[in-house]
Amino acid sequence: MELTLDFPKVRAIxxxxxxxxxxxxxxxxxxxxxxISLLQDIQAEFNYLPQDVLIKVSQKxxxxxxxxxxxxxxxRAFTLQPRGRHLVTVCLGTACHVKGGxxxxxxxxxxxxxxxxxxxxxxxxxxxxxxxxGCCALGPVVVVDGKYESKMNADKLDRVLRSYK
Amino acid sequence: MVEQVRRLLxxxxxxxxxxxxxxxxxxxxxxxxxxxxxxxxxxxxxASGAEAVVDAFVDEIERRELQVQVEMKETGCHGFCEKGxxxxxxxxxxxxxxxxxxxxxxxxxxxxxGGKVIERLLYVDPVSSERITYESDVPFYKRQTRTIFGxxxxxxxxxxxxxxxxxxxxxLSKVLTGMKPQKVIDEVKKSxxxxxxxxxxxxxxxxxxxxxxxxxxxxxxxxxxxxxxGAYQDRSLLEGNPHSVLEGMIIGAYAIGSHQGYIYVxxxxxxxxxxxxxxxxxxxxxxxxxxxxxxxxxxxxxTINKGGGAFVCGESSALMASLEGKIGExxxxxxxxxxKGLWDSPSLLNNVKTWANVPLIINKGADWYSKxxxxxxxxxxxxxxxxxxNNTGLVEVPMGITLREMIFDIxxxxxxxxxxxxxxxxxxxxxxxxxxxxxTPVDFDExxxxxxxxxxxxxxxxxEDTCMVDxxxxxxxxxxxxxxGKCTPCREGINRMSEVLNAITQGKGKREDLETLExxxxxxxxxxxxxxxxxxxxxVLSTLRYFRDEYLAHIDEKKCPAGVCRELIQYSIDPExxxxxxRCLRACPTGAIVGEKREVHTLxxxxxxxxxxxxxxxxxxxxxxx
Numbered sequence: 001m002e003l004t005l006d007f008p009k010v011r012a013i014x015x016x017x018x019x020x021x022x023x024x025x026x027x028x029x030x031x032x033x034x035x036i037s038l039l040q041d042i043q044a045e046f047n048y049l050p051q052d053v054l055i056k057v058s059q060k061x062x063x064x065x066x067x068x069x070x071x072x073x074x075x076r077a078f079t080l081q082p083r084g085r086h087l088v089t090v091c092l093g094t095a096c097h098v099k100g101g102x103x104x105x106x107x108x109x110x111x112x113x114x115x116x117x118x119x120x121x122x123x124x125x126x127x128x129x130x131x132x133x134g135c136c137a138l139g140p141v142v143v144v145d146g147k148y149e150s151k152m153n154a155d156k157l158d159r160v161l162r163s164y165k
Numbered sequence: 166m167v168e169q170v171r172r173l174l175x176x177x178x179x180x181x182x183x184x185x186x187x188x189x190x191x192x193x194x195x196x197x198x199x200x201x202x203x204x205x206x207x208x209x210x211x212a213s214g215a216e217a218v219v220d221a222f223v224d225e226i227e228r229r230e231l232q233v234q235v236e237m238k239e240t241g242c243h244g245f246c247e248k249g250x251x252x253x254x255x256x257x258x259x260x261x262x263x264x265x266x267x268x269x270x271x272x273x274x275x276x277x278x279g280g281k282v283i284e285r286l287l288y289v290d291p292v293s294s295e296r297i298t299y300e301s302d303v304p305f306y307k308r309q310t311r312t313i314f315g316x317x318x319x320x321x322x323x324x325x326x327x328x329x330x331x332x333x334x335x336x337l338s339k340v341l342t343g344m345k346p347q348k349v350i351d352e353v354k355k356s357x358x359x360x361x362x363x364x365x366x367x368x369x370x371x372x373x374x375x376x377x378x379x380x381x382x383x384x385x386x387x388x389x390x391x392x393x394x395g396a397y398q399d400r401s402l403l404e405g406n407p408h409s410v411l412e413g414m415i416i417g418a419y420a421i422g423s424h425q426g427y428i429y430v431x432x433x434x435x436x437x438x439x440x441x442x443x444x445x446x447x448x449x450x451x452x453x454x455x456x457x458x459x460x461x462x463x464x465x466x467x468t469i470n471k472g473g474g475a476f477v478c479g480e481s482s483a484l485m486a487s488l489e490g491k492i493g494e495x496x497x498x499x500x501x502x503x504x505k506g507l508w509d510s511p512s513l514l515n516n517v518k519t520w521a522n523v524p525l526i527i528n529k530g531a532d533w534y535s536k537x538x539x540x541x542x543x544x545x546x547x548x549x550x551x552x553x554x555n556n557t558g559l560v561e562v563p564m565g566i567t568l569r570e571m572i573f574d575i576x577x578x579x580x581x582x583x584x585x586x587x588x589x590x591x592x593x594x595x596x597x598x599x600x601x602x603x604x605t606p607v608d609f610d611e612x613x614x615x616x617x618x619x620x621x622x623x624x625x626x627x628x629e630d631t632c633m634v635d636x637x638x639x640x641x642x643x644x645x646x647x648x649x650g651k652c653t654p655c656r657e658g659i660n661r662m663s664e665v666l667n668a669i670t671q672g673k674g675k676r677e678d679l680e681t682l683e684x685x686x687x688x689x690x691x692x693x694x695x696x697x698x699x700x701x702x703x704x705v706l707s708t709l710r711y712f713r714d715e716y717l718a719h720i721d722e723k724k725c726p727a728g729v730c731r732e733l734i735q736y737s738i739d740p741e742x743x744x745x746x747x748r749c750l751r752a753c754p755t756g757a758i759v760g761e762k763r764e765v766h767t768l769x770x771x772x773x774x775x776x777x778x779x780x781x782x783x784x785x786x787x788x789x790x791x
Contacts (some may be wrong), residue, residue: 135397
């Protein structure tokens, strides 16, 4: 796993948020078992898990760094790469699958050059897939920055994404 | 600060008698004749725009100064997700569907103030073409038995008093005042309740073994890591009626002697997390959680843990590893989790729905409960009816209902006049059931006999356009990604299955591949460490059993009869139907379609990448897929 990916800009943001990180870690009062929840909160804050922050988590919670990394790389919710400005999540649950969800993933690859987990070079979009959001009535579902878009097809996806700059 | 403490103390209910007094005062305050507008605030209705509808109602009620006469409520999921956003107007329970913010002023003026029904917003029965006014008359609801799920549509999940008003926490009172822990377990045993998470293990027995282990520290866990794609009833319950789940957990904790509980919920369910969190805070404030619950001397607290998005964490030992802050790898279960689970302490893990059944059993009694259902499966089950079906949504039915009743009477059949092909139950561990078994009664044992399983209640209906080989491949690919990689049969076996299935769907399959698949299935079920691997072959085996001809068509004729497998199909344009509207031409990403406006378009096979974009956009069914 490539760990040295901190762009100067991102690093600056992280440094300015040191306080935020500390308060997040403190909010779990040193509870080791809350590692996963803590990492989720950190990721919600930074969009990804920066290396410096993980080292800090390991030190403060007294969990070996190797264990922190094993958790981060095991669960699909975590990412070590900075993500784009907009997160596009395509649902690939069974109901969305039988209604053509995977064709939307192919479209993203074809037209935006990103596979699931990838980010466009201009950091505009990050593509992810999810195994079911439980909105099966509305499939295929795509979520852009938390907004649910229902009954999607390739053509509609283009129209939706156009408004995210 | 002093003010806050005072208010907290005021809210705190110190005894069972005080709880009854509080309940009475809440009920007295409510005017049963008052108009109450409830808008479904489940995830699906929100995705269809329910929040804007709620805002519009709030604004309109304020504008007309109707705050006193009209109560406005955002409830949990009503279940009929297909027709969202849903609005129900009480006391008459007038049912409006697909409501938009623009409709709100009219609803207030006509229905709330004028007492008139707005025809346009009523549900139209697709069979009789009749407009239906009341929620209970809609066929989708009419045939259900909503014992667990019923309150979802009437209470505000973020307000504990709503739950108390409908008798909430009365089962807890009953237990704490007059039932010894063993009596509680006996009642659960007698009810015949089986685990609703998929395995169907007798709940009472699990509780008993956890109670019988000596140990100072025991844990109670609610499994809300609902991973099966196409199943979302756990989410809806936790979103819509979180206190019923909490009440069940507190009763379970009392029965086994535990003081710490966890709710392990998927991070992909933000609303469920939020509502569960609010419910815990309110229950703490009211003295229904925490120290000395209802003055009984019994202490119990609950913590929420958000999952990390790994399907395998729905498995008990993996879930507990993840709760400990470790990666979610399952353990070999020589010793049950109920004896040695979280932090090596006895741990009682039940599914969301199982917990929600507990207050009902305590309140109404095991005798009443065990009258519902079949000989081996008691009570009701909540299914999510999804896929190619008219009335997508959540349905609660007694065990033993037939698949046909569920799919055709409640679900309204298959859309667009297509033919039913199969129903997939039990998620990635389950199987596909074909048409000839539609009259099978649905319960734990019958579904297992058919090579599928109950699972957590997902039912994905598939029409004639679904390729069963592709479905098998879909589940195997899903499990390939979700296998934790700890044991070899699962890690390697599923990979090999995926290779074979990919070859078949690409037209490179051989007859002996089918034997290979069956061999691999045997290895998986015999050798895998946890249920993920042991049942991984079910989707393949059941499709091989019932749809072998489709596999053979892919292998022998290099054809995909349903027109799904990309390597085996071809798109073309029907010159008779093409109107020359340019839609497909614009949608085509490779420029494979050429033509002029109002002239028949043609498709260049050499350039076509078979993405299906033209097929999706054509309004005249002129794009043919073979």
